Amino acid sequence: MRKRLHLPAIVAALVTAAGLLTVGSSTPAAAVPATIPLKISNNSGRGDALYIYNLGTNLATGQQGWADSAGNFHAWPAGGNPPTPAPDASIPGPANGQSITIRMPKFSGRVYFSYGQKLVFKLTTGGLVQPAVQNPSDPNRNILFSWSEYTLNDSGLWINSTQVDMFSVPYAVGVQPTGGTTKTTGHLKPGGYNAFFNSLRSQPGWGGLIQTAPNGSTLRALSPLYGVETGGLPANAMDDYVNRVWSKYSSQTLTVTPFANQPNTKYFGRVSGNTMNFTNSSGQTVTSFQKPDSASIFGCFKLLDAPNDLVRGPISRTLCAGYNRSTLLVNPNQPDANNANFYQDSVTNQYSKKVHQQMVDGKAYGFAFDDVGAHEALVHDGNPAQAFLTLDPFN
Template sequence: MLRRFKHPLTAMAAAGALLGTLLSWAAPGEADAAVPATIPVQIKNSSGRGEPVYIYNLGTSLTTGQQGWADANGTFHPWPAGGVPPTPAPDASIAGPAPGQTKTIRMPKFSGRIYFSYGRKLDFRLTTGGLVQPAVQNPSDPNRNILFNWSEYTLNDGGLWLNSTQVDMFSVPYSVGVQRGDGSTVNTGRLKAGGYNAVYAALRAQPGGWGNLIQTAPDGTVLRALSPGHGLETGGLPASVLSDYVNRVWQKYSTTTLTVTPFADQPNTKYYGRVSGNVMHFTNSSGAVVTSFQKPDADSIFRCHKLLDAPNDAVRGPISRTLCAGFNRSTLLTNPNQPDPSSANFYKDSVTNHYSRIIHSQTADGKAYGFAFDDVGHHESLVHDGNPRQAYLTLDPLS
């Protein structure tokens, strides 16, 4: 469901791509006319930190298609025109709750993000294509030394989809929730007790450069861990980090067939992969080749793009999503029928996405967005309801 963010000066238009699959979940048949124009979001500060918190609600209006921000009342404000170089954006910050307190804002029908930062406001800029997202893998990004994170959501006539995400980075912890139309509440994204520090400790202990994903402030305070795709970009991880596993997969499926059943509700829709001439070709039940994949590199796997591009179509995209999940979870050698449904089988190979493995191991319910298609098999940290009463975002302790 989640897509990658692009590098430093990518405009807010990327958020439309990133959340495009969220919108596709809301099929017309799911629409509920009772979904109001805005719903309340209860933000609770359980971080234990004393500095001010700043909240931002940024995205694309699903009413007008404009990019902009919402104030605390849920009123939409379009961004003014940007420039080259990017110009400062209007201050869209909302004063967040004090320690131990709760603040309620309103969420409009958006496809976007709720950012929150500690101690300092975020520095947003506007270019000709829209909003420049923070890209802290770039050492010159003005937000590099700010402690912050974000949640992603879509609210439309089909309901609310709200998640916690580590697709780009792991940083200050938070959990999300929704009160459903029947009054019940569901939550996800919370770490185990001690899980925040445990993630960093495990990354440092993992051989192969995984500790290099961790970024610190000038005073040595830990700020975040970059996702491995960004780790490749910064040189923290070697480009060959997944090569051994990829080579073994390609060798296996030169003599064995990989069966992909990409839709859980369509068990008879299957595609069959076999490597020939160093290319994995997929055929349908009639034997016709429907799509092919070059041997992917680590960047293609970690970010689920390039050689594992996943267009929003009925064939290549679903197969690519499944391959991406299988590579990140290292299940392709142990199970020729993908996706592997059991999380007990994930990350067992010594060559795997250790970043995602470690984060999943430290979440209370085992759910996370450790990579872009972690929703394959529903292992993602997402809450959804077709008729939400309110949403929740809890800033959890840094421990």
Template sequence: PAPDAAIAGPANGQTKTIRMPKFSGRVYFSIGQKLVFKLTSGGLVQPAVQNPSDPNHDILFNWSEYTLNDGGLWINSTQVDMFSAPYAVGAKAPGGTVKNTGHLKAGGYNAVFSGLRSAGWGGLIQNRQDGTPLRALSPGHGIEAGGIPAGTMNDYINRVWNKYSSSTLTVTPFANEPNTKYYGRVSGNVMNFTNGSGAVVTSFQKPDSDSVFGCYKLLDAPNDTVRGPISRTLCAGFNRSTLLTNPNQPDANGAGFYRDAVTNHYSRLIHDRMADGKAYGFAFDDVGAHESLVHEANPQEAFMTLDPFN
């Protein structure tokens, strides 16, 4: 067992203030009972709700991710792993202005669950014994848990591969470097990207659905200046289903996201029910700044606001 670092939360309608160190990490909150954390020789064992035997499986909880350093505070509300107990994040500037994100529209919490059922993705939902939804798993975890088929995105992936066998996909990965472009063409099972000189800079095997949803494996994105940025852009295009409608990526027009019948319905529904349209529906939802993130260079306070479920 890990040392008990739990802090009793505020009562309904009240607040609690805690001091945070300069750090990068998570703040978990749970309702009704404490979360179970354990230690191994490799470090901290965090909740893994896609695992039905995880001791936290039947606990209603969520978490926020943050970094606080000399450059300020970055704090987000994340749905990369799951959609569950609603909350928003915010930060106060020295002048008193508060920036926040993550609030749902009225009725948005239940609308996400009902939307998943209507889309045929109800298998992502994990319920309490009384039938009350605890969470919806992200589709990558849903594949792992058997909630949606492993080939959910295959039709779209195949159509993308076919299109760029005879045409070129242009990726401009950095908004502040419009002249840095890479050109993708498919040959067999591989999409090769070349630079302006025609030299191959990186190649991608045809991804599977899990690679698309998780933005990893066959769409791995190392922290470099070429493969990682191209992979991030591909991942966003696959999840938002914009690769067939726009050969110039990333697509900046949010109105065109998630329009294909084969798409990431989980991310689509969460974005649609957010008050400001921002969410972290998948790992690289920050491509084009569509993520639910607040940054404040000189934060006076940070906020995690636990919202009503209705």
């Protein structure tokens, strides 16, 4: 599986790119302890057994492994080819209506949670194999599960609610600052879980993203990228929009201002043939993009690759957001700060649109760079006292 962790271990990557949160904390590094408590509350209304996993990279050593309920780190053993079973890293989760508290170490990783049965993890010579439910033969295909991503380091905690890969288990995350009020994100509106799936089913061409269990119950909706890769979504889903963008900027200029705190740093895009060339304020060409296909747009990769640099990456992030939100035709100045313009075109990322529509705060990680303009479901604090993961009802 393509592992796309959206909370980089190096927090500088979060604060240099366009529209991302700014780390405003002046808290000294020593204020962040080696572990902090994570309170996990099960409000799902389900009677299934719940299993928790805390997997990631130890930021002190760079080793991959897992943390037990006390926050102790365990490195993965060597894997094999074919992959070998990973040690059982599961933590028994709370029953419906109950809560437990575990410890989070200084990790960049994921907290997985599964209902009814444990997840299957394996190890290759390159490390952990993540679940890849877009593959029908993946052993986790018929398990109901999801995950939250987090980074805890000397600058604080970042924790998200993500739907970049799939929309499945309803849940929210939170962080309580020392001496402050808890910040939360990820809660669905009442009825939002069913409303999302009903809306996706009724959207022509998009219902193929939904996966069901052998008994017919809904498991998840795959992201549009995985839909394209598996045939659940037409590979030309975004072609009409891209063609219109290409036509517009063959005779007009697309202006990208990728850094919210650097309004004078601008890049100017014009289409010539199959290429969109970007110049800086001196007229020098700094990077170019080939005409993207739907997979590149939905995955924010391939023809919209975004290296962790200060030019191509930030421009690509901005383009990716503009394509997924369909704002490139209505505003030649990107990123578009007016979310009233988002997803209004008939050709758009309907999956991300519908996820955002059902969120209480309107924020979600509907695609990889949904943080452009700070529309992502993420909370941060530089001096965290406690984190929260709340499993919500399936209604």
